[in-house]
Amino acid sequence: MERYIVKGGAPLVGEVGISGAKNAALPILAASILTDETVTIDNLPDVRDVNVLIDAIAELGANITRTGRHTVKINCSNITSICADNEYIKRMRASYYLLGSLLGKYKRAEVSIPGGCNLGTRAIDQHIKGFKLLGAKVGIDYGKIIAGAEELVGRHIFFDMVSVGATINIMLAATLAKGTTIMENVAKEPHIVDVANMLNSMGANIKGAGTDVIRIKGVEKLHGTEYSVIPDQIEAGTFMCAAAVTKGDILVKNVIPKHLEAITAKLYEIGCSVEEYDDAVRVIGLGKLNGTQIKTLVYPGFPTDMQPQMTVTLATAKGTSTVIESIFDNRFKYADELTRMGANIKVEGGNIAVVEGVETLKGAEVNALDLRAGAALVLAGLGADGYTIVDDIHYIQRGYEDFPQKLTKLGGNIAVVQNDRDIKKFKFKTA
Numbered sequence: 001m002e003r004y005i006v007k008g009g010a011p012l013v014g015e016v017g018i019s020g021a022k023n024a025a026l027p028i029l030a031a032s033i034l035t036d037e038t039v040t041i042d043n044l045p046d047v048r049d050v051n052v053l054i055d056a057i058a059e060l061g062a063n064i065t066r067t068g069r070h071t072v073k074i075n076c077s078n079i080t081s082i083c084a085d086n087e088y089i090k091r092m093r094a095s096y097y098l099l100g101s102l103l104g105k106y107k108r109a110e111v112s113i114p115g116g117c118n119l120g121t122r123a124i125d126q127h128i129k130g131f132k133l134l135g136a137k138v139g140i141d142y143g144k145i146i147a148g149a150e151e152l153v154g155r156h157i158f159f160d161m162v163s164v165g166a167t168i169n170i171m172l173a174a175t176l177a178k179g180t181t182i183m184e185n186v187a188k189e190p191h192i193v194d195v196a197n198m199l200n201s202m203g204a205n206i207k208g209a210g211t212d213v214i215r216i217k218g219v220e221k222l223h224g225t226e227y228s229v230i231p232d233q234i235e236a237g238t239f240m241c242a243a244a245v246t247k248g249d250i251l252v253k254n255v256i257p258k259h260l261e262a263i264t265a266k267l268y269e270i271g272c273s274v275e276e277y278d279d280a281v282r283v284i285g286l287g288k289l290n291g292t293q294i295k296t297l298v299y300p301g302f303p304t305d306m307q308p309q310m311t312v313t314l315a316t317a318k319g320t321s322t323v324i325e326s327i328f329d330n331r332f333k334y335a336d337e338l339t340r341m342g343a344n345i346k347v348e349g350g351n352i353a354v355v356e357g358v359e360t361l362k363g364a365e366v367n368a369l370d371l372r373a374g375a376a377l378v379l380a381g382l383g384a385d386g387y388t389i390v391d392d393i394h395y396i397q398r399g400y401e402d403f404p405q406k407l408t409k410l411g412g413n414i415a416v417v418q419n420d421r422d423i424k425k426f427k428f429k430t431a
């Protein structure tokens with residue numbers, strides 16, 4: 001079993017290049033199903049979730065060629081199956097995008113009920129409501145969602161709540177529908193705009209992505225395209241917090257600073273120096289930081305996927321901080337792990353954490369309970385005294401490309417270890 005071992009104490013200093021956004025790459029890969037022509041997708045992050053989805057699309061019968069570590073050519077003209085239920089796809093959340101694409105193109109889809117990180121209830125009722133409004137019948141059978149329609153017809157869809165997944169999924173399904181679909185109360189995250197841009201580059205007619213209302217005029221056919229995925233705002237934010245936690249100085253390169261504004265503003269507010277450039281952000285962790293209040297919100301608010309990393313940053317800040325999680329109902333499970341490292345965190349009612357800043361964190365053996373919590377615990381280890389071992393790193397590998405390598409390049413002491421011998425070797429090397 002692979003684990004990370006981290007020795008804390010070294011400030012992270014230097015430059016780091018950010019990979020493509022996982023949460024944009026996944027629906028963009030699924031969108032390639034909507035055309036019989038070849039789609040070339042570049043700047044894909046080389047992470048487990050993306051690779052699992054590529055394999056799943058290949059299993060449907062698509063012809064996929066990897067022309068580089070971050071580039072694939074996909075041709076879906078020979079798809080022979082509309083059923084995606086392999087063992088790996090079952091465990092990921094974004095498998096639901098295959099529903100929207102297969103339904104949109106073939107008017108039928110069978111996909112395992114989506115898994116993914118356990119952050120509390122993760123309903124998909126809004127996706128199903130949207131598919132039904134477009135004219136599909138949707139049911140569940142033996143752990144699979146089965147959707148089918150004679151034809152899909154554009155409708156007015158008002159979402160009961162803002163959902164990233166539902167917004168994108170209905171966009172995928174409605175692109176080839178008859179007539180116009182108007183979606184209201186939609187999510188506005190940068191990856192929504194990225195997927196709309198990609199679909200438009202294939203000949204779709206989507207307007208309003210990035211606002212509360214998206215209008216889709218259905219087209220008969222989409223054509224091939226070459227598209228490059230936007231940089232990962234959450235990976236960037238994680239390295240920005242790494243600078244704060246380790247009192248380091250990191251130039252985070254290949255980013256769109258506008259997408260990072262909520263994170264930038266908070267880091268500045270707690271006392272970091274933050275400089276913005278055209279496609280880079282530099283964060284300097286200037287000694288003792290101050291506590292603050294944070295509430296996760298839909299974009300452009302503070303992203304829930306940055307909540308654990310920011311809570312770790314606040315664990316050693318001056319005074320009392322409050323972190324309110326308003327998107328998911330159980331996203332503080334990692335607080336117990338952080339408490340093992342000496343943090344003083346009380347979680348009230350499941351979604352409010354009160355953090356009393358402590359002087360320093362102490363290394364411990366902890367579990368990466370989900371993707372972002374796992375990355376946050378690595379940051380905690382890098383800022384702590386002594387050694388930290390992070391178990392279950394497969395969660396982190398779902399969404400961070402070359403995480404230990406990038407941290408090592410910045411001067412962090414981290415390694416992947418398999419057994420006690422590897423741990424001893426690392427301790428000897430870093431003593």
Ligand code: UD1
Nearest residue numbers: 023093094121122123124125126127163164165305327328
């Ligand atoms: C996506 C991201 C995830 C991120 C989240 C919020 C992917 C693969 N995952 O997840 O990293 O944390 O956006 O930015 O892109 N909900 C419903 N009914 C629905 C849909 C959602 O009740 O039909 C609820 C969920 O239970 C959750 C909240 O809405 O409490 C947000 O969910 P949503 O925005 O859909 O997030 P995901 O697509 O699951």
